Amino acid sequence: MKTRSVHRALPRRRFLQLSVGTAVLAGAGRSSCLRAASAPAVSSPFKLRYVLSTNQYGTLPIADILPEVQRAGCEGLDVWAGRWGNQREQIDAMGHDAFAALLARHRVGVSTYTCMDPGFLKAGPHLKAMKAFGGNMVVAGFGGGGPGANDLRGDDLRRAIRAQVERLKPAFDLAGEQGVKLAIENHLNSLLETPDSLPMLADAISASHVGVAFAPFHLPQDAALLGRLVGDLGDRLFYYYAWQYGDGSGNLPPAAQKQQLPGVGPLDFAPMLAALKRHRFNGWTSVFMHPTPRGSPLHQSIPAVTAELNRARAHLERLVAAL
Numbered sequence: 011m012k013t014r015s016v017h018r019a020l021p022r023r024r025f026l027q028l029s030v031g032t033a034v035l036a037g038a039g040r041s042s043c044l045r046a047a048s049a050p051a052v053s054s055p056f057k058l059r060y061v062l063s064t065n066q067y068g069t070l071p072i073a074d075i076l077p078e079v080q081r082a083g084c085e086g087l088d089v090w091a092g093r094w095g096n097q098r099e100q101i102d103a104m105g106h107d108a109f110a111a112l113l114a115r116h117r118v119g120v121s122t123y124t125c126m127d128p129g130f131l132k133a134g135p136h137l138k139a140m141k142a143f144g145g146n147m148v149v150a151g152f153g154g155g156g157p158g159a160n161d162l163r164g165d166d167l168r169r170a171i172r173a174q175v176e177r178l179k180p181a182f183d184l185a186g187e188q189g190v191k192l193a194i195e196n197h198l199n200s201l202l203e204t205p206d207s208l209p210m211l212a213d214a215i216s217a218s219h220v221g222v223a224f225a226p227f228h229l230p231q232d233a234a235l236l237g238r239l240v241g242d243l244g245d246r247l248f249y250y251y252a253w254q255y256g257d258g259s260g261n262l263p264p265a266a267q268k269q270q271l272p273g274v275g276p277l278d279f280a281p282m283l284a285a286l287k288r289h290r291f292n293g294w295t296s297v298f299m300h301p302t303p304r305g306s307p308l309h310q311s312i313p314a315v316t317a318e319l320n321r322a323r324a325h326l327e328r329l330v331a332a333l
Contacts (some may be wrong), residue, residue: 102193237281
């Protein structure tokens with residue numbers, strides 16, 4: 011009744027115009043909905059998510075490193091400790107409240123803690139602090155090395171990896187309770203020295219919050235092989251070191267040390283980046299090297315370190331854009 015009274019109030023020609031217009035709009039709406047339903051979803055361009063590893067700055071003050079997070083194109087900090095870079099000790103010394111205030115002032119956060127020292131089994135006290143600063147992940151080595159460990163292959167290696175995973179289970183359980191991811195680096199002097207060891211490790215891990223921090227430096231410098239390994243790890247890959255062997259990380263002149271960086275040394279990173287893109291890798295990436303001696307900065311000034319890291323990051327970005 012209400013509709014008919016409206017119709018009577020309108021001149022016939024105007025009513026027909028409105029009716030036709032409404033029908034056209036409705037049809038257009040249905041057509042656009044059908045097009046939207048049938049059209050494939052457009053995915054956003056693949057991008058690496060970077061963290062700034064504090065050990066690249068040696069033992070320079072953490073307060074001076076914080077402004078570099080955004081300048082280096084990073085989302086947050088990867089805080090190192092011990093002989094590699096003492097920023098975690100600096101944070102503990104200044105007090106967690108004071109450090110939280112610094113983070114707020116610079117509008118940055120912590121992404122990860124790297125706990126090579128003390129390792130997963132003793133990293134418990136650092137989990138809550140790392141989370142309070144905005145982080146979600148702890149990185150450490152696997153261990154399990156010892157006499158003859160480097161010679162293990164096949165089923166012997168598989169059994170040894172499973173045994174080490176079982177030894178680390180208390181750390182895995184604690185991290186799960188606190189909502190923290192753990193990323194195991196394939197480090198030298200452990201059971202993870204061969205390409206075969208990484209798929210074995212992935213098979214041995216049942217907890218979804220435990221994965222791999224992939225370090226190409228510690229593996230054969232075969233670009234195709236490294237790309238396959240990254241692809242095989244799939245969603246077990248939590249953390250990616252943009253890091254190559256180059257001339258090694260021993261007592262070398264600065265120019266030789268920098269061969270560890272992407273775009274400086276000879277390794278082609280494209281196959282690894284292509285695998286990361288296929289899996290839509292959403293973990294953390296660190297442009298990385300080990301300055302010599304350990305605990306020394308990549309350059310003597312903080313701006314120079316950041317500039318060097320940005321040159322390497324630009325190389326990675328060019329490769330990603332070309333995929």
